Amino acid sequence: MAESVRSGGRSRRRSGEKSLDEREPLDLRPRGPQHAEITALAREAVDETGAEEPREPPIRLGAQTTLGERRRRTLGLAFHVLCAGAAMVGVLSLVVLLGQVLHDGLGQIDRDFLTSFASRIPERAGIKAALVGSLWMLALTAVIAFPLSVGAAIYLEEYAPKSWITTTIQTNIANLAGVPSIVYGILGLALFVRAMGLGRSLLSGALTLSLLILPVIILASQEAIRAVPDSIRQAAYGLGATRWQAVRLQVLPMALPGILTGTILALSRAVGETAPLIMIGALSFVAFTPQGPLDQFTVLPLQIFNWVSRPQEEFRQLAAGAILVLLAMLLAMNGVAIFLRNRYQRRH
Amino acid sequence: MKERAIGWALFACAGLSTLVTAGIVCILLRETLGFFSEVSIVEYLTGTEWTPQFGEKHFGVLPLAAGSLLIATGAAIVAVPIGLLTAIYMSEYARHRTRSVLKPTLELLAGVPTVVYGYFALTFITPLIRQFFPETDIFNAASAAVVVGIMIIPTVSSLSEDALRAVPQALREGAFGLGATKLEVSLRVVVPAALSGIVASFILAISRAVGETMAVSIAAGNLAQLTANPLKSIQTMTAYVVQVSLGDTPQGTIVYQTLFAVAFTLFLITLAMNILSQWVMRRFREVYE
Incomplete structure (x- = not known):
């Protein structure tokens, strides 16, 4: 199990990267019903070693890219920005929330605040x-x-x-x-x-x-x-x-x-x-x-x-x-x- | 001998959870049946006025249910696109290091107490909305829906990301090999392959929004009215339960029983959504190899 996980992790790497051994990665891919689980584990393993995720290969269709090609790439870039933007919304909300609370509340905190009971005043x-x-x-x-x-x-x-x-x-x-x-x-x-x-x-x-x-x-x-x-x-x-x-x-x-x-x-x-x-x-x-x-x-x-x-x-x-x-x-x-x-x- | 005793003790611990469920159902059912012996179930489910605490009592749950629905819809409008795009970003685009910062940060959002979200809605979101729509009520559904949406972003993004990452790499590589761009791979290959998990995460998040209590009762108000206008004050099922609990309601009165009837309705709705979510997950899961 441990062995197959590790080899699963290796197969995640891109072929472009220099591999220490010459094994064909695809043959070592774990098979069977537990595949999804192993894939997830292998991903974790790759994450830990800090290996790069596979990158989008450059589009090479002859010497020049067609108009449609360019449009597809622009769309792709726009989507990338959109996704990153969405991810930032969550982070930004947290920052604004904390900022608001800090702004309103920091002045309140002193020794009396911590050691007094609630009061109508x-x-x-x-x-x-x-x-x-x-x-x-x-x-x-x-x-x-x-x-x-x-x-x-x-x-x-x-x-x-x-x-x-x-x-x-x-x-x-x-x-x-x-x-x-x-x-x-x-x-x-x-x-x-x-x-x-x-x-x-x-x-x-x-x-x-x-x-x-x-x-x-x-x-x-x-x-x-x-x-x-x-x-x-x-x-x-x-x-x-x-x-x-x-x-x-x-x-x-x-x-x-x-x-x-x-x-x-x-x-x-x-x-x-x-x-x-x-x-x-x-x-x-x-x-x-x-x-x-x-x-x-x-x-x-x-x-x-x-x-x-x-x-x-x-x-x-x-x-x-x-x-x-x-x-x-x-x-x-x-x-x-x-x-x-x-x-x-x-x-x- | 000792071994067997320990085995039984551990079994008792595990069995306790079943007792909790049984307890919840029994208690809710008992008082709810008491409630329905006085109020017809038809009036409860179809009545458009909810005024148990007034002189002239009406027991139509629709205004409360509509309030909860309004919040859940608004929250979904915020959380579903943002959560899904965030999940796609973390699974398909983000570098390892970006992701390792982003994920825990988003999980912090889920860890903020809901009463804090209520404060945030009241002191930040509502004034913001009133700048654009001055006629907005101080307590309004929109601000509560927005913070509940923010609150459930991590539920959507985290569970969806798990689903996206479980899609085998070979599918992506195959699509790249055919010349697809990353956008095409993400939206036409990975997302469809992970759809069951993504939909399940939506349902689970919306079920959380329906059950959300504190932010809603602080920011959305306590006026049970049937409206689709998010700038108005409303009352959700959860907020009603809180409102009644804050007062001193004697046991055995009809108002006390409404607590249980409303909570039972809420329990059934969220339970149904949770079971639906699990069913979607199992039934529509794409299994590879």
């Missing part, structure tokens, strides 16, 4: 309760969602027999990932707040958000576990390991960076989530920091929503300040995820 308002609430929420959600999702991923990859039950679970997870977050809010409201009597507490919120990001972490973890080569498992079994020993001592440690990256990215989604928490009735005006998981709370996105909804300009600026803090938090989490990926990425 804009000059005195701060985000202390929301910031502490978000950190609580992050920790609780991580503690709840991580073991459950990794457990599910291990089951699906390492234990599950090929049966309709497994297929059902897998399809179900894919579909859950597409359910709008507000629907999870309804579930949280009816199940945790009302039926289980947890009230409008941090715990209700964390449980709701955990269910929301469960499918995301499961899918990422499955991918990480699948990337661990089978030879590792076979070697462990060969030495007399039980299935759980092989998973716990060999597979999990190797898959952990991938699992953690996926988890952090999913958690950063939970930290930015607003709608489900409005559903479970988290308070927007909280002038205390929560002391335990059963306390009422607010989080940064809720505080932002609360401020944005007010017509006064001062509150909009407060919202921009809070957005900056939230974005900084998300950026830090993404940074950790990227660091983990780069630091522990190993090729098997």
Whole structure:
């Protein structure tokens, strides 16, 4: 498998490039149903070596190009510019968005802003309760969602027999990932707040958000576990390991960076989530920091929503300040995820 | 013994997701049935007025559904062409280095919290639109649709790019060999070959737009009216749920039940679109070799 992938990667290179060996690339092209998958892998391999993509060959039709030829080339160039322009729209939107938030919010951030509670008087308002609430929420959600999702991923990859039950679970997870977050809010409201009597507490919120990001972490973890080569498992079994020993001592440690990256990215989604928490009735005006998981709370996105909804300009600026803090938090989490990926990425 | 216990525990973790789905469906269904015991399903689906919180109550979901449709259409107009062209650029044109910067940057767009998009729509897009159309409402569908469109660009571009890149290189080389230009190769060979994945990405992105909540409830307003004018204030299904949740609605009242009826409608629509997207992907996939 590894060999065929590598040769697949080689065949991607252009014949114009000097190849170290004289093998005919086309003969080594992998065949069979897994072709698309291998092609994708091979592409990744080429990307990593930094090899050039095939370039458009120059059109040579006799000595002079015809009028139609020129038109085709102009059209081609126009399309190239169009595509590049479209790609820039996304980037530009991000830049403008960040610029706007920085412009409005940077002046808001000082020590008082971080250490004061929300207030009806804009000059005195701060985000202390929301910031502490978000950190609580992050920790609780991580503690709840991580073991459950990794457990599910291990089951699906390492234990599950090929049966309709497994297929059902897998399809179900894919579909859950597409359910709008507000629907999870309804579930949280009816199940945790009302039926289980947890009230409008941090715990209700964390449980709701955990269910929301469960499918995301499961899918990422499955991918990480699948990337661990089978030879590792076979070697462990060969030495007399039980299935759980092989998973716990060999597979999990190797898959952990991938699992953690996926988890952090999913958690950063939970930290930015607003709608489900409005559903479970988290308070927007909280002038205390929560002391335990059963306390009422607010989080940064809720505080932002609360401020944005007010017509006064001062509150909009407060919202921009809070957005900056939230974005900084998300950026830090993404940074950790990227660091983990780069630091522990190993090729098997 | 311990081995078996661990196996069962892991199975329980995986089974939990099925319970979540069952829980969602049960809870939504129970309250929705309660709602339909008081309001006829015909009135709900065909009524053109939605005023559950007023004295004279009307329960026609059409204004909310039209609001969601307006946002989804506007978002698609923004995201489909930009997302697809971006995907073609990343897959066919961009150098390796350009792509390695572009892709994570676009993924950042997907990572920005939706409440931030709401702020952006209200403080940047709406004033911009009002410069050209001064009669625009402060809360309007257009600004929300634009930011939702920006928000779903990465969904389209990322999934479409995966589909484009999965097209075998031999197809491109064959077309180049026949003298085709890059434009012709891209649009006449690669895009048709990847069409199932591209269409699936469109459907998935639009389903996200329908389920989008915060940006819409901040920027598009809370006025449930049946209009096709994007410069007017509207209310989507999601925004209605948020609006009711912000107030204190006692359990068991008809307004409380409308939450579940609307959420159930939303759930069914997005679920149908997600399943459709998966079906398109499987059914129309071009398989090579």
